Amino acid sequence: MNQPKIKHALPVTRDEDFAQWYQSVISEAELAEESGVRGCMVIKPWGYGIWERIQKLMDERIKEAGVENCYFPLFIPLSYFSREAEHVEGFAKEMAVVTHHRLIGDGKGGLIPDPEAKLEEPLIVRPTSETVIGAAMARWIQSWRDLPMLTNQWANVVRWEMRTRMFLRTSEFLWQEGHTAHADEADAMAETLRSLEMYRSFAEDVLAMPVIAGPKPENERFPGAVETFSIEAMMQDGKALQAGTSHYLGTTFSSAAGIRYQDKEGQQALCHTTSWGVSTRMIGGVIMTHGDDDGLRTPPQIAPQQIVILPMLRENDGDAALLTYCETLRADLLKQSAFGERVRVLLDKRPGKATAKRWAWVKKGVPLILEIGGRDAEGGQVSVLRRDRLWNDAAKANFAGMARDEFVVAASAELEDIQRAIHAEALARRDAQIVRDVTDLAGLSTYFAEDRKFPGWVELGWAKPTGAALDKVVEQLKALKLTIRNTPMGAAPASGTCIFTGEPAVETIYIARSY
C-alpha cells in the first residue's frame, strides 16, 4: 500500500523554501503583516497576544529580582550621542532623526515639514536607552546606599535597518531593556549573569526553546561593553538566532554620563553598569523553533488561548443545546490550572464552517482543539486534537474521542505535556545538528560548503585570539558566511589545537550561520 499523503495547511514547506515558509507562517497564523511603513510591522492579535504572554511572564521574573520598571523618553538629544561617540568605538549611527516639530501646507494641497519649525538640536528616536537612562542615574545616585540601582523599561525602539524581516529585524521593535548600576565589577557582573540566567531559563521553560548561554567573542560585543553574553537558539534550518543579550558595561557609560557615587570611605567612584534585553525577536525564534508545515505550534505557556472549542453548528434547532454544552465545558475548563495559572479557553462561536475554523486554529498553533458535534454533546464526549500530533497514519487530522469529564481533568496535564514534548523535540534536533569532528579550517569549509541543506553548528575549541589575530579569524569566517556565536557557560576546558591559530585551544565556541 502507498503511504497516504498528508496535505499540509501551508502553501510552502520548510524543506521547499525555509524563508518563504517563515513568511507564510506569519501570514497564515495572522501573527503580523507589513504595515506600508518601511521596516515597521503591524502585530496582529494572535502575535500581540503571544507578546503579551511573554511580557507578563518575563515581567514577573524581572520584578522578582527586585528590578523596578520606569519609563524614559522616546527622544534622545543628539548631543547625548556625541558624548557617547567619544567613549564608544563602533557606535552605530543608523537612527531615525527628528528635525522638525510642525507640518505646513505646501500650497499644492500637500503637507511639508515647516521650515520655521526646525529644531535647534535634532532628536534621535531611541535605538536603546543607555545614554538617557545614564543621565537619569547620574541624577539619582549619590551614595553607596543608592546602589545597586535596578531599573527596567518596556518600550519601542528604532534602528534603521536596510534589510528587514518580520520579528527578526524590523526598524521599530518592542523590547524590555534592563539598566543597572553597581558599586563594583563583582556586583555588576553578578547582575549581568543573573539576567543571562533569567533569559536562559525563560527560553527553555516558557518558550520551550533550547538555548546556549555564554559570552560572545570580543568582536561581537555591544559597542562599549566590556563583556557581552547571549542566549543562542538553533532554528530548524540550522542557523543560530541570538535571542537575548546581557552586557557588563564596566565604567564606559558611567564615565560618559557621570554616574558616580560616594563610597563608604567618602570617596567618589564611578558606578559599574549593565544592560540586558529581549525583544519581539523572540517570537521569530519561537516560529522557527516550533513551526511546522501546518503553521505555528504555539508553546502552551505563551499561547493566548490554550484550548479552542469549536462547536459544529448546523444553523438548526440543535445549535442551542450544543452551545450550552460547549459553554459548560468552557466554564469547567476555566477552573483548571496549568503552569500555575488558570487555563485559557476560547469558545469560537463565529459563523463559518467548522473545518475552515479548525485549520485557522491549527495554523495559529493553539495547543488543543476540541471539535464538538451534536452527537458528542448528547454522549458527553469531546473530540480532541493535539497540535503537536496533528496527523494520524491515515494522513488525517488526529482527533481522539474522549469522555468530556475525563478530558476536563486531564487538560492541564495534557498542556504541560505538549510544552515538554515540543521542548524535547527541539532539543533533540539541535543536539543532532551540532557537529564536533571538525579539526581544521578546510573541514569547516567543507561542512558548510557541502550540499547540505540545513547545516547546523560546529562546536570546537579555539585559542581565543584577540586584536589582529581575532580580526583574521573573523575575516576567514566571514568568507564562509559564518560567525562565532558564543562560548557555553560552564563547559569543560577545551583541549586540542585551535584550528585558526594552531595554538592550544582554551575554550569552546559555536560557529554557525545566523540570523
Place this chain on the structure above:
Amino acid sequence: MNQPKIKHALPVTRDEDFAQWYQSVISEAELAEESGVRGCMVIKPWGYGIWERIQKLMDERIKEAGVENCYFPLFIPLSYFSREAEHVEGFAKEMAVVTHHRLIGDGKGGLIPDPEAKLEEPLIVRPTSETVIGAAMARWIQSWRDLPMLTNQWANVVRWEMRTRMFLRTSEFLWQEGHTAHADEADAMAETLRSLEMYRSFAEDVLAMPVIAGPKPENERFPGAVETFSIEAMMQDGKALQAGTSHYLGTTFSSAAGIRYQDKEGQQALCHTTSWGVSTRMIGGVIMTHGDDDGLRTPPQIAPQQIVILPMLRENDGDAALLTYCETLRADLLKQSAFGERVRVLLDKRPGKATAKRWAWVKKGVPLILEIGGRDAEGGQVSVLRRDRLWNDAAKANFAGMARDEFVVAASAELEDIQRAIHAEALARRDAQIVRDVTDLAGLSTYFAEDRKFPGWVELGWAKPTGAALDKVVEQLKALKLTIRNTPMGAAPASGTCIFTGEPAVETIYIARSY
C-alpha cells in the same frame, strides 16, 4: 488652648500655590521628573507602578468587551496625513517629523544628520493612529462578516506641545487607543457609548475620581469626529480635567482610508468608525483629586503597594526577631484579597530611620502604613496609619494600635473603606463646587471674576447654538478663560433661557476653567 499646628510633609500647600503644590507632589512622591528632553518626562517606579495598575485593570475591561490588542507602527508616512488633511478640518499639525535615518561625524568631533541619508518621504511620529489603523482596517475588512472590528493598542504618542506640565500635557505620553469599525451608525454609536461608560465607571470605581460623562460641544470635538464624548473630573482647584474621550467618527476616516465592506445584499458600503483613549493624564487627575498637603493619597485599587510594613530596626540583636515577625505578618497579609485581587504588601527593610521612611511612604500615598517596633512584635501588636486619616487632634501621625491577627483579618475591608472614603470625599467636594444659580452672562463673569480662589463649575441650560452663533459663545467664554466641558448623559431636559442666545435652553452644560 491653642489648636496644635500640623507640620505638613510638602514644602508648599494647595492653598498657597496649587500649581507649585502639584509639582511638589510629583517630585516628593517620586512619581516622575523632567528628563532633560523637551516636553518628555521620566516616569519613576512609583508613578510607573500606578500606570501599570491602570493598564492592567483597564486592559481587563477592554478585553472583556471583545476588543483585541494589536500593535501598529510608531511612524506614519507624511502622505497619510495629507490624505487626512483633505478630509479633516482643523487637523493639528504640531508633530515630530523624522527626516533623516543616519548620523555622521561633523568633522569637529560632533554628530549631525547625514545629508546623504535624507528620507524621500518624511515620517511622522504618531500623534494618534487613526490613519495608520484605518489603512490596516481597509486591508482587513471585506465583508459584513468581518464587522464589528474591535482593536486597541497600548502605545506612546507624541504631540508637540509648547507648554508642558507633567502627566497633564507632555510631548510624549503613554495611552491606549481603541479603534473600531462597524456596519452602521447605530452599532458604532453603541460602541462609542460603551467605551465612554467603561471610562466613567473606571474613573469612579478604580480611580475613586468622580466624573461627568457626556457629549462635548461641537467646537470641542476631535477634528473629523461627528460626536465627541468625554469624562470630566473636577480638580481640587475647581478646574476641569478631561480624563478620557470617545469619538464617533462617522465615515470621515473610512472615506479617507477606504474602509469599505460588502453588505448582506452584496453592495459596497463605508464603515462607521470610532476611537477612544485614556492616557497617563489620568495620573495627573488622580494627583489633583486625591493629593493633600502631605503628598499623594493613592487609591488602593491602583496603589502599587497597598500596605507597607516598616520595622523599627535598631541595628542590634533584636532586629532578627522583629524581621521574622514582620515577614510572617507580610506572608499572612498576602493571603488576603481586596477588590478581588491579592493584597499587595511591601516589607521595607532598607537601612535608614523609620521616621524618614514613614514620611517617604506618606508622600507616596501608600494607603496603609504599619510601623512595627520590638514591643509590638513581642506583644503581637501592629501600629497602623491610614493615609486618608493622617493626623490626630494633637497634630501627630494618627497611629492606632491593634492586635496583629485582628489587623490581618480587617486589612482588606480597611483598604476597600479607604477607596470608598476618598471617593466620597471627592464627590462631596465636587458637588459643593457646582453652581446652578447663574442666570446671565454678567453672573457668569462675576462668579469667575470674584476674588474666589478656586471657583468650581457652573451648570446651566443653553440653546445649543451651532455655526456662527456657537463661535460667538466660544469667544465670550474665551474672554473669561472659560470653556464648555460637556453635557451630562441622562440629565433631565433643560428648562429656562439660554444665557448666551436668549432662546429656550435645550440641554445642560458645564462651564469651567480647565487643564
